Amino acid sequence: MTACGGAGLENPLTLTIDGRVVEARPDAVVLEAGLEAGIYIPHLCDHPDLPPAGVCRLCVVEIEGHEGLTPSCTTPVRAGMVVRTRSDEILAARRLAMELLLAAHPPECGSCEKYLNCELQSLKQYLGVEESRVKRRAKLLPVDSRNPLFVHDPNKCVLCGRCLRACWDLRGVRVLGLVKQQAQASGGIQYEKPATPNVLAEVSVAPIKQNRLVLSLADAGCRFCGACVEVCPTGAMQDKFGVLTGAERKAAIVPCKIKCPAEIDVPRYVRFVARGDLASALAVIREKVPFPLTLGHVCDRPCESACRRGELNQAIAIRELKRVAAILGAEGGCRGDLAPRNESGKxxxxxxxxxxxxxxxxxxxxxxxxxxxxxxxxxxxxxxxxxxxxxxxxxxxxxxxxxxxxxxxxxxxxxxxxxxxxxxxxxxxxxxxxxxxxxRGQRLRIPGATAVGVFTGVDFLRQVNSAATVPIADSVVVIGGGNVALDCARSARRLGASRVTVACLECRNDMPAAPEEIEEGEAEGVVLLPSLTPTRIQVDSGRVTAVEFVGVASFCFDDAGQAQVETVRDSARAVTAGTVIFATGQLxxxxxxxxxxxxxxxxxxxxxxxxxxxxxxxxxxxxxxxxxxxxxxxxxxxxxxxxxxxxxLGGNGRLDRRLAPVVEPEPCLGPGEGFHALPRLDQDLDEHSGASEASRCLQCDLRLKIKTVALWGEY
Amino acid sequence: MNSPNLHASDWLALDRALGLKPDEVLTVLSRRELRSRGGAPGVVADRWRRCRASGHDYPVVVVSGVDGLEESAAGRWLLTHDPQSVVEGLLIGAYAVGARRCFLAVEDDCELDSVEGLLAGLEGGGGPVERLARAGVVLDLVVRRLPRSFILREPGALLAALEGRQALPDVRYCDPLVQGWEGRPTVLETVETLAAVAAVFWQEPGETAGWAGNGRSTSAPLESRLLTVVDEGRSSVVKSVAFGTSLAEAVRQTIGNTPHELGVKVMQLGGPCGPFLADQQFDIPLTSDLVERTAGVIGAASLRLFPGKVCGVQLAKDAMARLHAEACGKCAACYEGTRQLLAILSDLAEGTASADELELALVLCRHLQGAALCDLGRSAPVPLLSCRELFAEDFASHLEWGVCALEERA
CATH class of the missing domain: 3.50.50.60 (FAD/NAD(P)-binding domain)
Structure with a gap:
C-alpha cells in the first residue's frame, strides 16, 4: 500500500460506498478507499505499512455483483464499484468473526497495560461484542519476557499476523513464525510438533529459524527493531518499558536522541557512518553542535547510557563514531555552509x-x-x-x-x-x-582545609593545564568521586606523585566519574578509597601530613546541596598525604x-x-x-x-540548519544472524570498523516511521 | 529402485512437443481438453495460456509431488513409478509457458532415486536440457524437499514454502498465474497433471495407452485418475482408475473387493476435507474434478473406508479433530472455527450439547465456508455437514437422549 492524501490524486477513479460517490487511487483497495473518504470500516489485521492479509474478516463488505461478503482489505477498487459497508448480514459476520478472535483472548481488559490504547478493545466496543456465543478458553501459554526489550504474551495474541508481516515483509528479518505449542499442565512448553497432532495445542507467534522453532529471538536472528511491537494491535507484544504515549513514547523508543541535551540526531548520523558516508554523518552532528571533535573525545555521552542496544549486550560506541565522523568526515572540508545569511546590525x-x-x-x-x-x-x-x-x-x-x-x-x-x-x-x-x-573550587569545612599543600581541584587543574610547575608532594589524596577527581588524580600521577589516592563518599559502583576514567586511573596506579568521608586534615608545622577519614554507611544531599552522612562507628583511619586536592564541586x-x-x-x-x-x-x-x-x-x-x-534582538531564534542530505532510511533490515551478540568496537575506529560498529545500531528510530492506525472514534 | 535406463528416444513426448511452437503445444492440449488432476481445476491449456499472456519474462513452473497425508500417496507413487512422465510433462510445461525456472516440490521422505537419476541424465549431451536450449529455453530446475504437511496441498502455502517462507496460505498468491512465486506468473500443477501432459504427446494420436508400473504401456492416463484407497488398518493402495467408474467399482479395482464385500457402509472421499458417503452414494462415477468439486483444491483423490457400524457424530467429531490439528492458525475463521466446532461435536458425542449449540455449529459452518482464508477452512464443514445429512438419526439421538442411536440399536 502506498500512502496518499485525499487531495491531488493522480487519475482517480470513482466508486460508490454506502451511497456516497468517492474518489480513490487506482491502486487502492476498497478498505483504503473507504477510510480515505472518511468512511470507517472496522479492520484489525490490515495495517497501512504492511501487505494485506485478509484474515480477521472484520472489514467484510458487500460489493454489488459479488456473492456473499468480501474482505475490503484485499479487494482492489474498480471504477463504478458499488460497496455497502453496513447491513445486518455484514454486522452479524463481523460480530461472529470478532467472537472467534476473542475466544481465547483474556476477557478482562482492565488489567492489561494496553487498556485504552488497544485496537482490539476499540473494535470490540465498536462491534458491540460483549456477550459471546462461542466457548471461551484461556490458552495458558507462558509469557516470554526473556529478552531485555520486549515482552511477548501469546495469551493476548489474536493471530492477526501483523507482527509476522512486519518481521518478514517490512523488515525482511524473518524470525517470527506461527508455531503450534502444546500447553502443559506444568505451565512449561513442549515445542516439537507432536507425533499425533494434539487438538489441544495452541498456535502462537514464536521465534523460528529455517521454519523451526528456536528458544529465543536472539537465536533466531532478531534485530530487535521493535516493528512487531509497533504494529501489534493488542497487548501481545509490548515494550518492557510499558505503554507510553506522545513525547514520552518517542523518548522511550529513541532514547539516544532525546537524552542528548543538544538533541543531536544520533540514529541519523550513526546510519550515515554505517553507510560509509562520514561527511554526511559529520554534517548531521554539525546541524546541532559546533564542537564535534571535542565531543568525540570528552562527551559524557548520555546517549550511550540510554542506548537500547546496551540492554541487549553493549551500547553503540556513539562517541567513538562521532570522533571518526569528525576526523574522517572533515577531510576535504565540511559539508554545508555555516555563515551568517545577513547582518542584523546588533x-x-x-x-x-x-x-x-x-x-x-x-x-x-x-x-x-x-x-x-x-x-x-x-x-x-x-x-x-x-x-x-x-x-x-x-x-x-x-x-x-x-x-x-x-x-x-x-x-x-x-x-x-x-x-x-x-x-x-x-x-x-x-x-x-x-x-x-x-x-571557584569548593573545600569541605574540616580542620586543616586551608593549610599549605591543600588545593581545590579546579585550581590544581588550571595550574597543571597552564603548564606551570605545580609543587606536588609524593603522596596525594584527592577528595571526591567525580570526573574532576579522577582528572586531578591522573594528572598528579603524571606530575610524578607515586602514591595517589582518590577518596569519595560513594561506594565504588556509585561513583559519578565515568567508568573508563576510573578503570584507566586504577591502571595508572591511582588507589580508590570509596565510602569514606574526611574529618580532618592533619597539619604539621603548617604543612599537610595526612587526611583522617571515617567510613560511610550511607549519605544523601539535602536541599542546600550539603551531604548528610551516616558514618560507621570505629572506622576512623588516616591516609598520609603531602598534597590534598578537594574535587568536591565548583561554583x-x-x-x-x-x-x-x-x-x-x-x-x-x-x-x-x-x-x-x-x-x-x-x-x-x-x-x-x-x-x-x-x-x-x-x-x-x-x-x-x-x-x-x-x-x-528581533531574530527568529532558529539556530539549526539543514546540512546533511535528507535520506529516507531503508525500512528493510534483512536477516540478522548473530546480530544480537555483535561485540562493541570502540578502539581506534576507522571508516570500516566504524561502519561495522554503526551497523550494530538497532535503528530504533525506524519504528517512528510506522504509521499508527486510526481508531473508529477518529472518523 | 533402479534408475530407468534411458535412451535419447525415451524423451519422445518432449521431442514431439519441442517439434511444435509453444502455442501449438497449447493447442494440442486444448484439443484433447486435458483437465487438471488435483490442485486448481480446469482445462490445463487455458491456465497455461493465461500465464503466457502475462508477458512476463520469467514465468515459473511449479510441480507439486506433495501428498500432504500419510494415506494419500498418488504423488509419491507417480514419482517412483513413472518419474519420466512427470519430468517430461514439466519440461513441456516450461517450454509452453516460456518458463526459466521450475520447481519440483516433493516430500522429504519421497523415494527420489529414479527422479534424481533422471535429472542427472537431463544435463548430458543430447539430453532434454540441451534440446530445450536448442529450442531457446534455458532452464533452472530445482528439486525442493519439504516436510510432509497437509497445508502444502494449498497452492499459496506451497508457493510460500518454495520462497523460504512458512508454509501458510497467503492472499498474495490468490492468482498464481498472475502473481505467484516471488511475484512472477506461476503455473502450479500436480505431478499427475503433468504426467498426463506428457501422455498427450507420448501417445500416438488415437492411442489410449497409459501407465502401470515402470513402463509406459498400460491404462489410459488421459481418461483416468490415480486413486488412493485407505482401508483401516491396512496400507493405502494407489491405482489408476478410469473416469466414469463408480466409486464402488474403483475400490474393487484397487484393493480387490467391493465395499459391500468388505462390509463398508461409509467412505470419506477427498481426504480430510471431503464428504462422507453412504452406500447408496457408492455408485457416483469418478470424474476429473469430482474430488475438487466436493473438497476444494486441497482435496485428495482418496477414498477412506469405514467398515462396520459407525456413529455419524463420532465420525464428524474425529474428522473435525483432524482438520483442527491441520489448521495452520493463520486465519481465525478456520483455526478458531474448527476448534469451536470440535468442542460442540465433542459435547454432542458426550451427549451434553444443546440445540442452541448445534445451531451455532451450523452458523460457524456457513461462516467458515465464506470467511476462511483457504480451502482447508472453506471445506472444513464438508465432513460435518455430510455426516449430519447421512446420520440425521445419530445427531438427533445424541442431541435429544444424550446417547448414540448406535448403542440404542445394539
Missing part, C-alpha cells in the same frame, strides 16, 4: 570563552550579530582548556575547533575580565550572554558588582526556559546556571541562551 557580548560561551557566540554570529567574546584567562576554551587535562583532550583538537568557530567572524578578547554587566550594556552592546562557568566566581541576581548557592537566577535574567537582554548559560556539568550540557545551554537572545 552587537552582542559573550562573557567567558568556555564551551557554553563559544557556542552562544557561534550561533549569535550565524544569526548575523556582531559578537565579542571576553575571556578572563589567557587562552579560550574555559574548562575544556583549563579543566580537562590534555591527555583526554589534545590541545591541537581544541585549538583547531575553536579557530574554526572564531573564523566565522567572532571577536575574541582574552585576558579581559568583565567586572560588570552594566558596563557592557552601557558600552553599546545590545545583548549579553554570561557564560562565566564555575571556576561560579562572580565579581562584586557584576549586576546579576545570584542564588544562595551562588548560581545565577534565570528563567529556566529562556535563561533570561532580570536584566533585559542579559542571558546566562552553562555551569554558571547549573553548577558543574558536562560539555554537552554547556553547549546545549549556550545554544538555548543564543536562541533566546536572538529572539530578543
Amino acid at each position: 552587537r552582542v557580548a559573550v562573557v567567558g570563552a568556555g564551551p557554553a560561551g563559544l557556542t552562544a557566540a557561534f550561533y549569535l554570529r550565524l544569526q548575523g550579530h556582531q559578537v565579542t567574546v571576553f575571556e578572563a584567562l589567557p587562552e579560550p576554551g574555559g574548562m575544556l582548556r583549563y579543566g580537562i587535562p590534555a591527555y583526554r583532550l589534545p590541545r591541537e583538537v581544541l585549538a583547531q575547533e575553536i579557530a574554526a568557530l572564531l573564523a566565522g567572524g567572532v571577536f575574541l578578547k582574552t585576558n579581559s575580565r568583565v567586572e560588570s554587566v552594566t558596563e557592557l550594556l552601557t558600552c553599546g552592546y545590545d545583548g549579553v550572554v554570561v557564560a562565566v562557568g564555575a571556576h 561560579p566566581e562572580w565579581p562584586e558588582e557584576f549586576g546579576l541576581e545570584v542564588s544562595d548557592r551562588g548560581l545565577a537566577v534565570v528563567d529556566p526556559h529562556t535563561l533570561a535574567t532580570c536584566r533585559e537582554g542579559v542571558f546566562v548559560a552553562g555551569d554558571a546556571v547549573t553548577g558543574t556539568s558536562s560539555v554537552i550540557q554547556a553547549i546545549a545551554s549556550g545554544k538555548r541562551a543564543a536562541a533566546a537572545l536572538d529572539r530578543h
Whole structure:
C-alpha cells in the first residue's frame, strides 16, 4: 500500500460506498478507499505499512455483483464499484468473526497495560461484542519476557499476523513464525510438533529459524527493531518499558536522541557512518553542535547510557563514531555552509570563552550579530582548556575547533575580565550572554582545609593545564568521586606523585566519574578509597601530613546541596598525604558588582526556559546556571541562551540548519544472524570498523516511521 | 529402485512437443481438453495460456509431488513409478509457458532415486536440457524437499514454502498465474497433471495407452485418475482408475473387493476435507474434478473406508479433530472455527450439547465456508455437514437422549 492524501490524486477513479460517490487511487483497495473518504470500516489485521492479509474478516463488505461478503482489505477498487459497508448480514459476520478472535483472548481488559490504547478493545466496543456465543478458553501459554526489550504474551495474541508481516515483509528479518505449542499442565512448553497432532495445542507467534522453532529471538536472528511491537494491535507484544504515549513514547523508543541535551540526531548520523558516508554523518552532528571533535573525545555521552542496544549486550560506541565522523568526515572540508545569511546590525557580548560561551557566540554570529567574546584567562576554551587535562583532550583538537568557530567572524578578547554587566550594556552592546562557568573550587569545612599543600581541584587543574610547575608532594589524596577527581588524580600521577589516592563518599559502583576514567586511573596506579568521608586534615608545622577519614554507611544531599552522612562507628583511619586536592564541586566566581541576581548557592537566577535574567537582554548559560556539568550540557545551554537572545534582538531564534542530505532510511533490515551478540568496537575506529560498529545500531528510530492506525472514534 | 535406463528416444513426448511452437503445444492440449488432476481445476491449456499472456519474462513452473497425508500417496507413487512422465510433462510445461525456472516440490521422505537419476541424465549431451536450449529455453530446475504437511496441498502455502517462507496460505498468491512465486506468473500443477501432459504427446494420436508400473504401456492416463484407497488398518493402495467408474467399482479395482464385500457402509472421499458417503452414494462415477468439486483444491483423490457400524457424530467429531490439528492458525475463521466446532461435536458425542449449540455449529459452518482464508477452512464443514445429512438419526439421538442411536440399536 502506498500512502496518499485525499487531495491531488493522480487519475482517480470513482466508486460508490454506502451511497456516497468517492474518489480513490487506482491502486487502492476498497478498505483504503473507504477510510480515505472518511468512511470507517472496522479492520484489525490490515495495517497501512504492511501487505494485506485478509484474515480477521472484520472489514467484510458487500460489493454489488459479488456473492456473499468480501474482505475490503484485499479487494482492489474498480471504477463504478458499488460497496455497502453496513447491513445486518455484514454486522452479524463481523460480530461472529470478532467472537472467534476473542475466544481465547483474556476477557478482562482492565488489567492489561494496553487498556485504552488497544485496537482490539476499540473494535470490540465498536462491534458491540460483549456477550459471546462461542466457548471461551484461556490458552495458558507462558509469557516470554526473556529478552531485555520486549515482552511477548501469546495469551493476548489474536493471530492477526501483523507482527509476522512486519518481521518478514517490512523488515525482511524473518524470525517470527506461527508455531503450534502444546500447553502443559506444568505451565512449561513442549515445542516439537507432536507425533499425533494434539487438538489441544495452541498456535502462537514464536521465534523460528529455517521454519523451526528456536528458544529465543536472539537465536533466531532478531534485530530487535521493535516493528512487531509497533504494529501489534493488542497487548501481545509490548515494550518492557510499558505503554507510553506522545513525547514520552518517542523518548522511550529513541532514547539516544532525546537524552542528548543538544538533541543531536544520533540514529541519523550513526546510519550515515554505517553507510560509509562520514561527511554526511559529520554534517548531521554539525546541524546541532559546533564542537564535534571535542565531543568525540570528552562527551559524557548520555546517549550511550540510554542506548537500547546496551540492554541487549553493549551500547553503540556513539562517541567513538562521532570522533571518526569528525576526523574522517572533515577531510576535504565540511559539508554545508555555516555563515551568517545577513547582518542584523546588533552587537552582542559573550562573557567567558568556555564551551557554553563559544557556542552562544557561534550561533549569535550565524544569526548575523556582531559578537565579542571576553575571556578572563589567557587562552579560550574555559574548562575544556583549563579543566580537562590534555591527555583526554589534545590541545591541537581544541585549538583547531575553536579557530574554526572564531573564523566565522567572532571577536575574541582574552585576558579581559568583565567586572560588570552594566558596563557592557552601557558600552553599546545590545545583548549579553554570561557564560562565566564555575571556576571557584569548593573545600569541605574540616580542620586543616586551608593549610599549605591543600588545593581545590579546579585550581590544581588550571595550574597543571597552564603548564606551570605545580609543587606536588609524593603522596596525594584527592577528595571526591567525580570526573574532576579522577582528572586531578591522573594528572598528579603524571606530575610524578607515586602514591595517589582518590577518596569519595560513594561506594565504588556509585561513583559519578565515568567508568573508563576510573578503570584507566586504577591502571595508572591511582588507589580508590570509596565510602569514606574526611574529618580532618592533619597539619604539621603548617604543612599537610595526612587526611583522617571515617567510613560511610550511607549519605544523601539535602536541599542546600550539603551531604548528610551516616558514618560507621570505629572506622576512623588516616591516609598520609603531602598534597590534598578537594574535587568536591565548583561554583561560579562572580565579581562584586557584576549586576546579576545570584542564588544562595551562588548560581545565577534565570528563567529556566529562556535563561533570561532580570536584566533585559542579559542571558546566562552553562555551569554558571547549573553548577558543574558536562560539555554537552554547556553547549546545549549556550545554544538555548543564543536562541533566546536572538529572539530578543528581533531574530527568529532558529539556530539549526539543514546540512546533511535528507535520506529516507531503508525500512528493510534483512536477516540478522548473530546480530544480537555483535561485540562493541570502540578502539581506534576507522571508516570500516566504524561502519561495522554503526551497523550494530538497532535503528530504533525506524519504528517512528510506522504509521499508527486510526481508531473508529477518529472518523 | 533402479534408475530407468534411458535412451535419447525415451524423451519422445518432449521431442514431439519441442517439434511444435509453444502455442501449438497449447493447442494440442486444448484439443484433447486435458483437465487438471488435483490442485486448481480446469482445462490445463487455458491456465497455461493465461500465464503466457502475462508477458512476463520469467514465468515459473511449479510441480507439486506433495501428498500432504500419510494415506494419500498418488504423488509419491507417480514419482517412483513413472518419474519420466512427470519430468517430461514439466519440461513441456516450461517450454509452453516460456518458463526459466521450475520447481519440483516433493516430500522429504519421497523415494527420489529414479527422479534424481533422471535429472542427472537431463544435463548430458543430447539430453532434454540441451534440446530445450536448442529450442531457446534455458532452464533452472530445482528439486525442493519439504516436510510432509497437509497445508502444502494449498497452492499459496506451497508457493510460500518454495520462497523460504512458512508454509501458510497467503492472499498474495490468490492468482498464481498472475502473481505467484516471488511475484512472477506461476503455473502450479500436480505431478499427475503433468504426467498426463506428457501422455498427450507420448501417445500416438488415437492411442489410449497409459501407465502401470515402470513402463509406459498400460491404462489410459488421459481418461483416468490415480486413486488412493485407505482401508483401516491396512496400507493405502494407489491405482489408476478410469473416469466414469463408480466409486464402488474403483475400490474393487484397487484393493480387490467391493465395499459391500468388505462390509463398508461409509467412505470419506477427498481426504480430510471431503464428504462422507453412504452406500447408496457408492455408485457416483469418478470424474476429473469430482474430488475438487466436493473438497476444494486441497482435496485428495482418496477414498477412506469405514467398515462396520459407525456413529455419524463420532465420525464428524474425529474428522473435525483432524482438520483442527491441520489448521495452520493463520486465519481465525478456520483455526478458531474448527476448534469451536470440535468442542460442540465433542459435547454432542458426550451427549451434553444443546440445540442452541448445534445451531451455532451450523452458523460457524456457513461462516467458515465464506470467511476462511483457504480451502482447508472453506471445506472444513464438508465432513460435518455430510455426516449430519447421512446420520440425521445419530445427531438427533445424541442431541435429544444424550446417547448414540448406535448403542440404542445394539
